[in-house]
Amino acid sequence: MKSLHHASLGLLLLGLMGGQQALAATPTCSGSETKLSWPAVNPVWEMCWLRPSQSAGPDGSGLEVRDVHYNGIPVMRRMHAPLLFAEYRNSAGGNCYRDWKDENANILSVPAVRNTLGTPPFGSYAKTACDRSLDPTASYGTCPYGLSMPGASCGSGVTIEDLGDEVRLTTQYTAGWYMYSSRFAFFKDGRIQPYFGFGNMDGTYNEVTHWHHNYWRFEFNIDGDGDQMISENGVDKTTEFSALRSLTGGVNGGPTTWEVRNATSGRGYRLVPGSGDYVVPTNESGRGFHTVDVMGTKQIDGEYGDRTDNSLGACQMNQGALVNGQAIDHTTVALYYRVAVRDSTANNWPPGCSGGTCIAQDSMVCKNTGPMLVPFGDWSDYIHVSGIEGPINGASP
Ligand SMILES: [Cu+2]
Numbered sequence: 001m002k003s004l005h006h007a008s009l010g011l012l013l014l015g016l017m018g019g020q021q022a023l024a025a026t027p028t029c030s031g032s033e034t035k036l037s038w039p040a041v042n043p044v045w046e047m048c049w050l051r052p053s054q055s056a057g058p059d060g061s062g063l064e065v066r067d068v069h070y071n072g073i074p075v076m077r078r079m080h081a082p083l084l085f086a087e088y089r090n091s092a093g094g095n096c097y098r099d100w101k102d103e104n105a106n107i108l109s110v111p112a113v114r115n116t117l118g119t120p121p122f123g124s125y126a127k128t129a130c131d132r133s134l135d136p137t138a139s140y141g142t143c144p145y146g147l148s149m150p151g152a153s154c155g156s157g158v159t160i161e162d163l164g165d166e167v168r169l170t171t172q173y174t175a176g177w178y179m180y181s182s183r184f185a186f187f188k189d190g191r192i193q194p195y196f197g198f199g200n201m202d203g204t205y206n207e208v209t210h211w212h213h214n215y216w217r218f219e220f221n222i223d224g225d226g227d228q229m230i231s232e233n234g235v236d237k238t239t240e241f242s243a244l245r246s247l248t249g250g251v252n253g254g255p256t257t258w259e260v261r262n263a264t265s266g267r268g269y270r271l272v273p274g275s276g277d278y279v280v281p282t283n284e285s286g287r288g289f290h291t292v293d294v295m296g297t298k299q300i301d302g303e304y305g306d307r308t309d310n311s312l313g314a315c316q317m318n319q320g321a322l323v324n325g326q327a328i329d330h331t332t333v334a335l336y337y338r339v340a341v342r343d344s345t346a347n348n349w350p351p352g353c354s355g356g357t358c359i360a361q362d363s364m365v366c367k368n369t370g371p372m373l374v375p376f377g378d379w380s381d382y383i384h385v386s387g388i389e390g391p392i393n394g395a396s397p
Pocket of ligand 1: 198199200210212343363
């Protein structure tokens with residue numbers, strides 16, 4: 001066996017010196033996809049990205065990345081946000097909308113990071129309407145939101161910022177008066193942070209307490225398609241399921257985490273809810289439209305949500321269309337994860353409040369929230385050559 005290992009190492013070194021591309025897996029982007037390699041030399045993260053107008057699903061899915069690789073190892077086939085809702089308090093009209101996610105909105109950024117990987121000068125990071133909106137009642141319109149920033153201007157698409165230990169993708173899209181921002185941060189240590197901001201350009205419905213719900217969808221394909229497992233608090237799931245972040249819905253109900261791993265390699269990712277994710281429980285409106293935080297489903301080509309259309313008035317997220325008894329062990333999976341915010345109007349929330357017992361108005365303060373995806377297992381640089389596999393550092397004689 002020793003001589004075989006020598007031969008393997010020789011092959012690996014030949015491959016490295018020859019500069020061949022086949023050592024680690026890398027995405028092949030086509031059509032409207034654009035490839036990102038970060039850093040550009042010896043990339044840690046690689047993927048194909050799309051702007052909202054190019055994203056998959058009925059009326060889009062916002063910021064979408066495909067064929068995500070970490071250290072040359074497949075992580076996800078697709079990561080996007082195909083379900084988005086704006087829900088108003090029943091007593092104030094009762095409207096509720098299933099918003100679209102494919103109408104690009106301009107972001108304030110320096111040209112160096114606009115639809116290409118670049119390093120923003122300190123203090124010139126890409127700004128969305130949500131980054132601007134920190135006042136309970138003020139409106140700031142569309143880009144540049146009344147701001148000026150040295151060297152920056154308004155442009156659409158995806159900004160891709162090299163921040164040293166992370167690469168951050170940001171996009172913004174609009175549905176009526178709402179300005180939604182979606183960000184994915186990919187860290188050098190393997191963590192992935194999706195976060196979502198729910199902004200408003202002109203104050204429409206600022207006087208009605210309302211909720212926004214965003215559902216991400218993660219198509220994991222760790223080490224390639226198939227043989228994925230989902231677990232909840234360490235227990236493997238065998239059939240499709242839905243779940244809450246905590247038993248009581250609040251932060252004190254006992255945290256729940258979910259893991260997706262490749263059953264053979266043991267490499268995986270743990271979804272850890274962000275503290276802000278606990279602020280608004282399911283169904284706070286009492287209207288019964290959004291009653292689960294998590295859905296573990298079988299990945300099905302072309303299925304991006306509970307409906308095949310995006311009918312504006314179809315406000316209920318129908319988990320029964322997604323969670324319907326299919327097996328999810330040792331197969332391809334898609335994990336859905338919901339975050340929501342409440343935009344409260346003075347003297348209106350919680351129900352029955354009066355004066356000082358009501359939440360102070362915060363309806364125009366833009367709220368950002370999202371979980372952290374944390375890797376586990378051995379994700380060190382990996383080499384794949386004609387049946388010989390092993391970590392570069394572990395290729396011992
Ligand atoms: Cu709002």
